[in-house]
Amino acid sequence: MDLSIIVPLYNEEESLGELFGWIEHVMKEHGFSYEVIFVNDGSTDRSWEIIEQLSTRHPEVKGIKFRRNYGKSPALFCGFERAQGDVVVTMDADLQDSPDEIPELRRMIVEDGYDLVSGYKMNRRQGDPLSKTIPTKLFNATARFVSGIHNLHDFNCGLKAYRRDVVKNIEVYGEMHRYIPYLAKSAGFTRIGEKPVHHQARKFGKSKFMGWNRFVNGYLDLLSLWFLDSFGLKPMHVFGFIGTLMFMFGFIAALVVGGNKIYCLAQGIPARLVTDNPYFYIALTMMILGTQLFVAGFLGELISRNSTERNKYQIEREI
Ligand code: UDP
Ligand code: MG
Numbered sequence: 001m002d003l004s005i006i007v008p009l010y011n012e013e014e015s016l017g018e019l020f021g022w023i024e025h026v027m028k029e030h031g032f033s034y035e036v037i038f039v040n041d042g043s044t045d046r047s048w049e050i051i052e053q054l055s056t057r058h059p060e061v062k063g064i065k066f067r068r069n070y071g072k073s074p075a076l077f078c079g080f081e082r083a084q085g086d087v088v089v090t091m092d093a094d095l096q097d098s099p100d101e102i103p104e105l106r107r108m109i110v111e112d113g114y115d116l117v118s119g120y121k122m123n124r125r126q127g128d129p130l131s132k133t134i135p136t137k138l139f140n141a142t143a144r145f146v147s148g149i150h151n152l153h154d155f156n157c158g159l160k161a162y163r164r165d166v167v168k169n170i171e172v173y174g175e176m177h178r179y180i181p182y183l184a185k186s187a188g189f190t191r192i193g194e195k196p197v198h199h200q201a202r203k204f205g206k207s208k209f210m211g212w213n214r215f216v217n218g219y220l221d222l223l224s225l226w227f228l229d230s231f232g233l234k235p236m237h238v239f240g241f242i243g244t245l246m247f248m249f250g251f252i253a254a255l256v257v258g259g260n261k262i263y264c265l266a267q268g269i270p271a272r273l274v275t276d277n278p279y280f281y282i283a284l285t286m287m288i289l290g291t292q293l294f295v296a297g298f299l300g301e302l303i304s305r306n307s308t309e310r311n312k313y314q315i316e317r318e319i
Contacts (some may be wrong), residue, residue, distance in 0.1 A: 239297025
């Protein structure tokens with residue numbers, strides 16, 4: 001099978017028929033063998049009935065129905081698990097992404113050797129309000145910086161194409177769909193490209209991602225990923241290091257404070273009480289915090305030692 005097209009959707013009944021018609025048209029034109037996997041993420045409208053109707057008429061249509069709304073990442077995850085095509089394309093159901101882009105995305109994977117090609121919504125201004133585009137710019141700049149994938153302008157574009165290996169070897173969860181390129185890079189798929197794509201205003205319904213909290217959550221997710229990517233397998237290396245450093249600093253400071261006091265006593269110089277010395281408290285705090293960090297690192301190490309993931313490595317090939 002040439003292509004698997006995964007469409008996560010939540011209450012998009014108006015768009016589905018038109019979307020499938022458009023995909024089918026493009027696929028026929030290029031003669032691709034394909035499947036379209038609609039993942040119904042707990043829609044409360046008629047979306048699932050429409051998917052059922054489509055699947056009775058078209059064998060290419062497959063559907064997954066969640067019992068409740070879990071989110072876009074879980075929907076993508078289940079689609080990825082089921083995908084059979086050599087190239088896997090994800091797209092939003094709201095007709096904002098154009099199926100006309102699929103053949104070129106596929107060509108970039110198959111011929112240019114990319115592992116992942118992300119869409120780049122260049123003509124965004126026509127579609128979304130400023131309150132959405134400005135934070136998005138900031139978000140992308142941070143994501144580029146943290147992930148080290150400097151050639152991506154638009155991490156969160158719903159239209160992306162992947163080599164099948166990629167989707168079978170990454171685990172999208174929570175709200176991590178925003179960082180799939182980063183997940184792919186962490187898993188060792190480094191040939192990541194970008195293609196400017198057409199992007200239209202939403203025709204029906206309204207955006208399912210609104211408000212500012214998505215940026216706060218987005219940044220926290222990015223922080224988690226960065227941490228997991230850098231230290232997930234060796235927590236002791238960060239916590240242990242910082243903890244030991246702090247403890248040493250505190251210990252030496254305590255020695256200096258104590259030594260000074262003893263020296264003064266021996267020489268008969270009047271000196272203030274150790275507990276009147278601010279350095280004493282700084283030293284104490286440093287030693288306590290240092291010990292705590294060290295223990296945190298050790299606990300992290302114990303947890304990672306027991307995790308089922310501890311020996312999961314990406315093996316590309318064996319002979
Ligand atoms: N979506 C989903 N589950 C959710 C929220 C959204 O499957 O909980 C789907 C939605 O139906 C659409 C895609 O994710 O197909 C992108 O959502 P939306 O268009 O609302 O996001 P935006 O384009 O505004 O970023
Ligand atoms: Mg949309």
